[in-house]
Amino acid sequence: MEQVTFFRQTGWRIFIRVLLLFITLLSFAFIIAGKNYTYLLLLVPVICYQLLELYRFQRKAQDELQQFVESVHYRDFSRYFDVKHAPAELQPLREGFNQINTTFKVMSKEKETQYQYLQKILELVDTGILSYEGENGEILWMNESLKKMLQVPYLKTIHSLAKRDNELYNDIIALKPGEGKITKAHIEKSSFQILISATAFQTEGRIFKLIAFQNINEALDETESKAWQRLLSVMTHEIMNSVAPISSLADTLKNRLEKSVSHMPNKSAAIHDLELGIETIKRRSEGLLKFAETYRNLNKITTPNLTTIYIRDLFESLHQLMEPTLVQKNIELDIVLKDTDLELKADTSLVEQVLINLVVNAMEAVKDNPEPQIILSATYSPNRKIIVKVADNGPGMSEEVMDKIFIPFFSTKKNGSGIGLSLCKQIMMLHKGNIHVQSRIGEGTVFSLQF
Numbered sequence: 001m002e003q004v005t006f007f008r009q010t011g012w013r014i015f016i017r018v019l020l021l022f023i024t025l026l027s028f029a030f031i032i033a034g035k036n037y038t039y040l041l042l043l044v045p046v047i048c049y050q051l052l053e054l055y056r057f058q059r060k061a062q063d064e065l066q067q068f069v070e071s072v073h074y075r076d077f078s079r080y081f082d083v084k085h086a087p088a089e090l091q092p093l094r095e096g097f098n099q100i101n102t103t104f105k106v107m108s109k110e111k112e113t114q115y116q117y118l119q120k121i122l123e124l125v126d127t128g129i130l131s132y133e134g135e136n137g138e139i140l141w142m143n144e145s146l147k148k149m150l151q152v153p154y155l156k157t158i159h160s161l162a163k164r165d166n167e168l169y170n171d172i173i174a175l176k177p178g179e180g181k182i183t184k185a186h187i188e189k190s191s192f193q194i195l196i197s198a199t200a201f202q203t204e205g206r207i208f209k210l211i212a213f214q215n216i217n218e219a220l221d222e223t224e225s226k227a228w229q230r231l232l233s234v235m236t237h238e239i240m241n242s243v244a245p246i247s248s249l250a251d252t253l254k255n256r257l258e259k260s261v262s263h264m265p266n267k268s269a270a271i272h273d274l275e276l277g278i279e280t281i282k283r284r285s286e287g288l289l290k291f292a293e294t295y296r297n298l299n300k301i302t303t304p305n306l307t308t309i310y311i312r313d314l315f316e317s318l319h320q321l322m323e324p325t326l327v328q329k330n331i332e333l334d335i336v337l338k339d340t341d342l343e344l345k346a347d348t349s350l351v352e353q354v355l356i357n358l359v360v361n362a363m364e365a366v367k368d369n370p371e372p373q374i375i376l377s378a379t380y381s382p383n384r385k386i387i388v389k390v391a392d393n394g395p396g397m398s399e400e401v402m403d404k405i406f407i408p409f410f411s412t413k414k415n416g417s418g419i420g421l422s423l424c425k426q427i428m429m430l431h432k433g434n435i436h437v438q439s440r441i442g443e444g445t446v447f448s449l450q451f
Contacts, residue, residue: 017057021050061093068097128213132158133206146213149194151187172196172211185213192436246281254278304347304430311342311378311388318355318376329372331363336377344386344451346431351449354424354435358390358447361420365394365445381450391446397439405437 024047031043064081080101081094128146132139137158147153155161162169171183177200184191195214200207254275315335326333359374366372375391397405406425421435428435431451439445 014057017050017054021047021054024050064093064097068100071101126215128215130158130211130213132209132211134200134209135207140208149213149215150185172198175211177209251282254282304350304427306345306347306431308343308345309348309351310340311344311386312337312340314348314351314355315376315378318352318359321356322359325363326374329363329367331366331372331374333359334373334375336375338379342378342380342386346451347427350427350430354427354449355388355390357420357424362390362392362394362445365392368395369393386451388449388451389446391444393444396441396443396445397437398441402437402439406435 024043028043028047068081081097083091083094083098126145128143128149130139130142130146139155139157142155150165152161152164158169158172161172165186168183168185171181175181175196175198177198180195180197182193182195185194192215197212197214199210201210202208315337319333319335322333355376359376362374363372366374371393373393375389377391378386378388381387406421425435428449428451433449433451436448436450437445438448
């Protein structure tokens, strides 16, 4: 409303000036027609003055308008046009410019607030987000979640990703808008599965591509763990229900056979074979019951008892426990802990069980190495999560073995039960963490616990 008033006032001022000039020129024409040249001496200076004032007014208005256009062009909405000390005819113009600048300033603040609000939301989500120009691949924006997920502090173009992870780069480039694909992201010697989704948008004649990255390893691990728990629960229940009567019946048959044989003058070979067969049935039945009871342990742990513990105390306790075995097998255990104040919230007994299992596995792996070595370390990851590592210089593992080692019942040892690493994985999931393995044939193996 104020801007309308300003334009009306300015319009009336210009109209009055033009009207006065018209009247003066009309008078000038009448004087010339009436040949009253005496009055021309008075009228010519008035005409010149009016023309000069109109020109000066238009020139000042043009200069003021140019300054205002420059402030809008450079988005300098903080600029203030002095109204009080301006000529009377320019005061409405400057006042109007100030009002427009104020409006632009409010709009700019609202836009900036919305942008900052949206940016904060995108920074808080766990999903990684990347935006780049489709033509030259220039990256416009990537959130912190993606930087932590891929452990990449900065990327200038999407093509820079090819040097770090060529497989992931090719999948991103090949992904069409509206599509999604499960692929792998590779970090150092490990990899994890991610779901990438793409969309595209166009602005100012340029096409941009927006990629969302979601780490699905944890969801898959949780689903897989629950599936194994249900399977183990059913399997152990059925085994125990089926085998327990067999074991009991075998024991009864053995006792009755022994009583009957004691009254016989001579034992035949058939009776001896019968005793041996019953004994075998009993022994194997008890073995199956023990086997089923062992795997019940996977389902016993439900809720960890979380307490704050120092990692140095955890390592010291583990070293004291394992030292006699390490000395006996001539294995060197190095502990690397740069920050002695590292602490975490965990169930002490469960975490100790995980570390003991990993160290025992490492001892088995390095037994044939002439200089066996195990390294126990802890540090912060780039996303400020604590990572505990157990590394060995054993023979390493193939990718095929690494994909299976956390599956229940799978073991590379002749007498292994296949329960240890499965139990470790379940314990880490109960701590809202995870366990990863990195290994190369001939270079050794590293197990990483992330809390």
